[in-house]
Amino acid sequence: MTLGEHFREFRRRIVIAAIAIALGGAVGWFVYGRVMRWLQQPLLAVAAERHVSVDEVALNFGANGVTDAFGIKLKIALWIGLILASPVWLWQIWRFLAPGLTKREKRIGRGFIAAAVPLFALGCYVSTFALPNAVKFLLGITPAGAVNYTNAEAYVSFTTKFILAFGIAFLLPVFLVGLNTVHVFPGRIMLKGWRVAVMVIFVFAAMMSPSPDAWSMLALALPMVALYFAAVGISLFMDHRRAVRDRPAWADVPDDERSAL
Template sequence: MSVGATFGGVTELLRGRPRHPVGADGRMALSDHFRELRARLIRSALVWIVLFIVALCFYNDLLKVVAHPFYVANEKLGNDVDTELVFTGVTKALMVQFKLCGVVSLIAASPYWLLQIWGFLMPALHAHERKWSRIFGAIAGPLFLIGVGVGYWVLPKGIQVLVGFTPLDAKSLIEFGDFFDFELRMLLVFGIAFEIPLFVVMLNLAGIVSGERLGKSRPWIVIGTMVFAAVATPSTDPFSMLMLAIPMLILFGVAEVIARFVDRTRGRRKHSTEQWDDDELSPL
C-alpha cells in the first residue's frame, strides 16, 4: 500500500464523509452516522492528546495553582496546626501528574469536543430547538465557570476549618492525590450548583414548572438550597455554605422572574389564539 493511499485513508477517517449520497429528505444511512461519530470522537481525542502533552510541559505551574488553596489555608492556620502536603508511595507522584494534566487538558479541550457534540446533534434539531440550545449553551458555560471560580475562592476557608480539627500534638500529613480529588469534587459541586436555576428555566419553557408554582414554593426552595449547600460543602463553617447558597438563591430569583415573564407571554399568546372557537364565525 502506498503512502498516498494510507494518508488518504487517514484523512477520510478523520473527515467521516458519508459514503452513501444524502437523500432528498436530508437523511443519511445509519452507517454514515456512525462513521461521522467515529470521526468526531477521533478528532476530539487527538486534540485532547495534544493538549495533554502541552499540560505536561507546564506541570509545575499547574501544581502550584492546585496547591495554592492549601498554602493559603496553611498561612491562616499559622502555628496552630502542623500540616504538610505529601506524596505517598513510589508511583503516586507520577499518577498525580498524569491525572492532573489529563483533567486540565480535558477542560481546555472542552470547547472543541462540545462543538463536535453540537455538530453531530444539530441536524436532528428543529430551528427553534437550535435557537434555544445556542442560548442555553452560551449561558451554561459562563455560569459553570463562575461557580468553579467561587468554589476556588471559598476552598481555602473550608480547608482551614477541616484541618483545624487536627489535635495539637499531631501532625497533619495530607496526601496530594486525595487533596486533588477533594478539590476537584468541591469545584464540580459549585459549578453544577450554579447550573440548577438554568435547568429550572428549561423546565418552565417545557411547560413542566410555572412561575406561579415557583413563587408558592419559594420558602421550600430557600430551605432546600440551604440544606443542599450544607451537605455539598464538606466544611462545617457557615461561610462556605453561604457562599454557595446565596448565589444559588439569587439565580433562583432570576429564574422565577424569567419563568413568570415566559408564562405571561405564553398566556397572552394563548388568549389571542383561543378567543374564537373552532366553529365560531369571526366578525369579519
C-alpha cells in the same frame, strides 16, 4: 432519527468532546507545576496560621507507590483539560439535543449555551474562595501535637472535585432552561417547587463549604438561588410566549360570536 442513528450521533459527540479534553489536557501537562503550587496554597496558609513547619502539612506523593506522582500529574492535566474544553463539550451536549428542536427554540438555545461557559467558569472561580476555608476546617480537626501528612492523591481528588462541583452547580439554570425549551420542565413547576430547590441549594452550599462561619455558605448559596430564580423567570416567559404563539386565532372571540361563525 432512528435509534441506531441516535446512538451513532451520541458516540460522535462523545468522541469530539474527548478529543477536546485530551488537547486541553496536553496544555495542562505543561502547566502542571504552577497549578499544583496553586492548589497547595491552602495547606501553606494553614501552616502559616498555626505557626508550624510546612513539612507538617506537606503532601505525601509516595504513599502508595512510585507511580503516584505520574498518576497525580495525569489527573491534574485531565482536570485542566476538562475546564479548558468546557466550551466544546457543552456545545456537544447542545448539538445532541438540537435536532429535536424547532428553529425558534434553536435560536433561543444558542443564547443559553453561550451563557453556560461563563457560568461554568464563574462557578470554578467562586470555588476558589471556599476551598481555603474547607481545607482549614478539615485540617483544623487534627488534634494538637499531631502531624497531618496529607496524601497527595486524596488531596488532589478532593480539590479538583470541589472546584468542578461548583462549576457544574452554576450550570443549573442552563439545564433548567434547556429542559423547559424541550417541553420537559414547565416554569410553573419550577416556581411551585422553589422552597425545595432553595433548601437543596443551601444544603449543597453547606456541604461544599464546611466553614464554621455562615458567611462562606451564604456567599455560595445566594448566587445559586439567584440563578435558579433567573431560570424560573426565563422559563415562565418562554412558556407564555409559546402559549400565545400556539393559541388558535379564534381563542379571543366571545362564545356567542364564535357560535354565530
